[in-house]
Amino acid sequence: MRSATISDSWRALAALQMRVAASLILRETRATFGTSHLGYLWAIITPVASIVLLTVIFTYAARHPPFGTSLALFFATGIIMLQLVLRLAESLMTAVEANRALLAYPPIKRTDVLFARAILIVLTYLVIAGVIYGGLIALGMATPPAHLEDVLFAFVAASLLGTGMGLINAMLLNRWDSWRRIAPILTKPLFFISGVFFVPDYLPPQIIEWLQWNPVLHAIEWTREGYYPGYESQVLDKTFLLLTSLILVFIGLAAERLTRRNGGL
Amino acid sequence: MIELHAVSKAYFAKGIRKQVFDGLTFTFPANRNVALLGPNGAGKSTLLRLISGAESPDTGRIVRRASLSWPLGFSGGFNGSMTGIENIRFVARTYGADSDEVVDHVAEFSELGTSLRLPVKTYSTGMRSRLAFSMSLAINFDYYLIDEILGVGDASFRKKSNVALREKLPHSRLIMASHSMSHVRELCDCGLLLSPDGIWFFDNVEDLINAYARLH
Amino acid sequence: MSIATGEEAKPKLVPLPGTVGGVLLTGRTPASRLRPRHRILFASFVICVLLPAFLSAVYYVAFASDRYVAGAGFAIRSTEATGTDMIGAITGLSTAHSTTSDAYILLKYLGSRDIVERLSQDFPLQEHYSSEEADWLMRLDEGSSIENLVNYWNRRIHANYNSASGIVTFEVEAFDPVAAERLASLVLAYCRDMVNHLSGEARRDAVAFSAAEVERAEGRLKTVLEAIRQFRETEQSLDPAGSARIRLELVGGLERQLADLRARISALQASLDKDAPSLRSLTRQAEALEQQIARERAGMTAHTADAAGSATLSNQLAVYETLEVERSFAQQYYASALSSLETARINADRHQRYLAVYSAPVVPEQAAYPRRVLNILLLAAGLTLVWAIGALIGYAVRDHLR
Numbered sequence: 001m002r003s004a005t006i007s008d009s010w011r012a013l014a015a016l017q018m019r020v021a022a023s024l025i026l027r028e029t030r031a032t033f034g035t036s037h038l039g040y041l042w043a044i045i046t047p048v049a050s051i052v053l054l055t056v057i058f059t060y061a062a063r064h065p066p067f068g069t070s071l072a073l074f075f076a077t078g079i080i081m082l083q084l085v086l087r088l089a090e091s092l093m094t095a096v097e098a099n100r101a102l103l104a105y106p107p108i109k110r111t112d113v114l115f116a117r118a119i120l121i122v123l124t125y126l127v128i129a130g131v132i133y134g135g136l137i138a139l140g141m142a143t144p145p146a147h148l149e150d151v152l153f154a155f156v157a158a159s160l161l162g163t164g165m166g167l168i169n170a171m172l173l174n175r176w177d178s179w180r181r182i183a184p185i186l187t188k189p190l191f192f193i194s195g196v197f198f199v200p201d202y203l204p205p206q207i208i209e210w211l212q213w214n215p216v217l218h219a220i221e222w223t224r225e226g227y228y229p230g231y232e233s234q235v236l237d238k239t240f241l242l243l244t245s246l247i248l249v250f251i252g253l254a255a256e257r258l259t260r261r262n263g264g265l
Numbered sequence: 266m267i268e269l270h271a272v273s274k275a276y277f278a279k280g281i282r283k284q285v286f287d288g289l290t291f292t293f294p295a296n297r298n299v300a301l302l303g304p305n306g307a308g309k310s311t312l313l314r315l316i317s318g319a320e321s322p323d324t325g326r327i328v329r330r331a332s333l334s335w336p337l338g339f340s341g342g343f344n345g346s347m348t349g350i351e352n353i354r355f356v357a358r359t360y361g362a363d364s365d366e367v368v369d370h371v372a373e374f375s376e377l378g379t380s381l382r383l384p385v386k387t388y389s390t391g392m393r394s395r396l397a398f399s400m401s402l403a404i405n406f407d408y409y410l411i412d413e414i415l416g417v418g419d420a421s422f423r424k425k426s427n428v429a430l431r432e433k434l435p436h437s438r439l440i441m442a443s444h445s446m447s448h449v450r451e452l453c454d455c456g457l458l459l460s461p462d463g464i465w466f467f468d469n470v471e472d473l474i475n476a477y478a479r480l481h
Numbered sequence: 482m483s484i485a486t487g488e489e490a491k492p493k494l495v496p497l498p499g500t501v502g503g504v505l506l507t508g509r510t511p512a513s514r515l516r517p518r519h520r521i522l523f524a525s526f527v528i529c530v531l532l533p534a535f536l537s538a539v540y541y542v543a544f545a546s547d548r549y550v551a552g553a554g555f556a557i558r559s560t561e562a563t564g565t566d567m568i569g570a571i572t573g574l575s576t577a578h579s580t581t582s583d584a585y586i587l588l589k590y591l592g593s594r595d596i597v598e599r600l601s602q603d604f605p606l607q608e609h610y611s612s613e614e615a616d617w618l619m620r621l622d623e624g625s626s627i628e629n630l631v632n633y634w635n636r637r638i639h640a641n642y643n644s645a646s647g648i649v650t651f652e653v654e655a656f657d658p659v660a661a662e663r664l665a666s667l668v669l670a671y672c673r674d675m676v677n678h679l680s681g682e683a684r685r686d687a688v689a690f691s692a693a694e695v696e697r698a699e700g701r702l703k704t705v706l707e708a709i710r711q712f713r714e715t716e717q718s719l720d721p722a723g724s725a726r727i728r729l730e731l732v733g734g735l736e737r738q739l740a741d742l743r744a745r746i747s748a749l750q751a752s753l754d755k756d757a758p759s760l761r762s763l764t765r766q767a768e769a770l771e772q773q774i775a776r777e778r779a780g781m782t783a784h785t786a787d788a789a790g791s792a793t794l795s796n797q798l799a800v801y802e803t804l805e806v807e808r809s810f811a812q813q814y815y816a817s818a819l820s821s822l823e824t825a826r827i828n829a830d831r832h833q834r835y836l837a838v839y840s841a842p843v844v845p846e847q848a849a850y851p852r853r854v855l856n857i858l859l860l861a862a863g864l865t866l867v868w869a870i871g872a873l874i875g876y877a878v879r880d881h882l883r
Contacts, residue, residue: 015361017878023358027344030351104342105335106318107359111877205643232588234642246866253873260321321880 024116073142078196085162092166150226158219160245167252267293272325298439303459309442331407338412345386375399411441534861546616547848551665552652554840614656665842684829691822698815721797
């Protein structure tokens with residue numbers, strides 16, 4: 001009888017999950033920039049602007065692209081991936097807290113809120129990446145990617161990585177409120193050690209030995225290997241990146257399940 | 266049909282564990298409106314949240330074969346930075362109701378007027394309750410879970426909401442926590458008493474009220 | 482226990498399980514009971530993890546053919562001793578040397594179509610990889626296109642470059658030990674050819690400019706010498722400066738004689754009669770001398786050319802001197818070009834690169850691949866991870882029922 005219930009309601013359950021996800025995603029788009037007329041466009045404009053600004057600064061500071069002919073493209077391939085990971089990690093951390101009021105509605109679970117935000121951020125960054133690469137191509141500062149599938153796979157891997165980090169952050173924040181302040185400190189150095197503005201292969205091996213444990217570096221290397229026709233990374237280890245991401249997602253989801261009973265919800 | 270199977274629930278607060286339910290097994294009688302009575306802190310709101318699914322039991326299972334509203338209370342699940350309309354649309358979408366219809370219905374019933382276009386954080390408690398109540402009435406549920414929300418607002422709204430609730434009764438059931446004996450008499454025909462000595466079921470509303478009165 | 486249902490009439494106090502010990506009976510459903518969802522979970526684990534892991538184990542144990550590996554390690558060295566400088570040591574940029582780029586070229590070459598095509602000529606590459614020795618999963622399709630063969634080759638060769646030590650290592654997989662050794666030896670030989678080719682090319686490039694310079698200098702010198710030769714031919718004079726000197730000496734001698742004569746004439750005039758025969762003869766001699774001197778002088782400087790059309794001596798001299806200067810310049814230029822060619826040669830020799838092999842291919846005794854246990858465990862671990870995440874998400878969805 002119970003099994004019948006479960007299988008009967010499977011379709012209804014899937015429909016409910018879809019509804020919940022859709023309404024949460026829509027809500028997220030409103031809540032972040034609710035009062036503005038441009039609405040969610042800001043969520044795309046702001047990162048694009050900050051990436052463009054960083055690129056301009058970097059262009060004037062460095063002059064010579066570490067690889068290829070376009071400094072902007074080199075920087076963009078790095079910074080988009082990094083921002084995607086950081087945004088997921090930081091934004092998922094506060095997702096539960098920001099939507100706590102909505103958890104009063106029974107169909108909405110903690111995981112829904114987390115997934116909805118993750119999906120929205122990934123989609124947003126897909127658009128952001130499209131806008132930036134498209135802009136660079138239109139301005140003649142880049143050519144279309146050589147292996148689009150690799151760029152996309154790297155994007156998926158980075159999304160998983162960021163989601164894993166974000167889930168764990170959310171669980172840690174649930175436990176220790178001061179994690180809110182610790183997490184950004186821990187992720188700050190990623191800007192410098194993820195290969196955003198250098199080619200890891202050109203670094204001395206003693207440094208690479210340490211840097212290669214940074215999964216974001218691999219995501220960026222993968223992107224560049226996909227974007228540039230001749231970029232061959234000696235550092236890139238796709239298995240390491242995917243395995244790390246999956247392990248982080250698993251730890252995050254498992255922690256979510258295990259911390260649930262503590263009345264925090 | 267709502268069944269509780271060996272439901273246990275405990276809370277931790279500052280290292281102190283408080284066991285609210287321990288192995289509660291209960292089947293809500295079909296086609297009856299159930300009142301939940303008990304002193305503050307006995308677990309009425311927790312029970313409603315457990316029934317609704319807003320919270321999961323530590324152990325045990327809850328089987329629901331009906332559509333249930335969220336527990337309608339003062340605290341209600343509103344996102345303060347979203348406007349009333351946005352909150353309504355969100356809830357309508359989540360429950361798979363037509364959001365335009367629900368918005369129209371709520372706008373008419375709640376009499377909140379242009380306030381609906383303001384963020385909910387600017388609302389008074391009364392306005393929030395009106396919004397919550399109107400919203401739940403605008404969506405059809407088999408069970409309405411009511412957590413002391415009746416009796417809010419001015420006399421005319423109170424009257425109006427009583428009438429609206431009664432109109433629902435031929436098709437829907439109530440599970441209602443309340444301190445107002447008149448509401449209980451008026452709407453319920455059986456009930457649970459959550460007392461320090463345990464949880465008691467009364468098949469008759471008058472007996473329930475008497476037992477509740479004896480608690481003090 | 483049983484609180485329940487509306488059938489029981491009357492105010493009935495139903496104690497909660499736990500409050501009254503004896504009535505607890507059905508209070509708790511055993512939590513450990515196997516539920517349908519547990520069965521689904523277990524089934525999904527079997528399908529997603531156990532079954533693939535089992536199939537892979539069957540494949541690896543029963544079917545997978547051994548792959549033998551032979552490889553080599555070498556460094557690309559330059560004859561020039563390269564000392565690592567301070568900055569190089571810190572940044573690691575010292576390795577951004579020509580040998581580094583050579584190493585990267587070699588890495589590319591190892592996976593290129595060129596090497597596959599060259600290998601196919603010296604070794605039955607396609608036949609070996611699509612032979613019966615290979616199991617069906619690892620086998621190359623018979624009659625594959627060259628592109629497929631190149632792709633397949635890239636999976637059978639593992640090359641690596643360590644920029645710190647400058648060492649290139651590669652491994653070639655084959656389905657029998659001898660073939661592995663043969664392939665690795667061939668690949669190593671090709672690598673050597675490639676480095677020699679690159680080095681020779683660089684040497685040629687470096688020397689080519691200097692050689693061209695020498696050629697130009699040679700040409701210029703030749704032109705000048707030829708001009709001098711022609712000049713001598715037309716002027717019938719080997720050395721106009723010499724003939725001028727001879728003429729001048731001649732004129733000088735004549736003038737000395739004339740001066741002698743004049744001295745004797747004036748001495749005799751004092752003692753002799755004007756018409757004395759000796760004086761007359763002296764005077765005639767002097768006149769003859771004067772005429773000869775005048776002729777000689779005219780021959781040296783006069784602008785009036787004689788019938789042969791050959792230039793006067795001074796003209797000849799001017800042309801000749803120009804040629805002479807040109808020749809000396811050309812000679813110097815030639816000498817310096819020669820010496821710079823020599824320097825370039827020496828430099829190029831010093832930069833010449835060669836393969837320093839420290840480990841040559843040997844016939845393997847044991848198969849290196851497949852790593853059966855490791856692969857099975859890795860696959861099982863990866864699948865378990867994916868399955869666990871899937872299950873957790875499934876549970877998160879299912880929670881909407883709770």
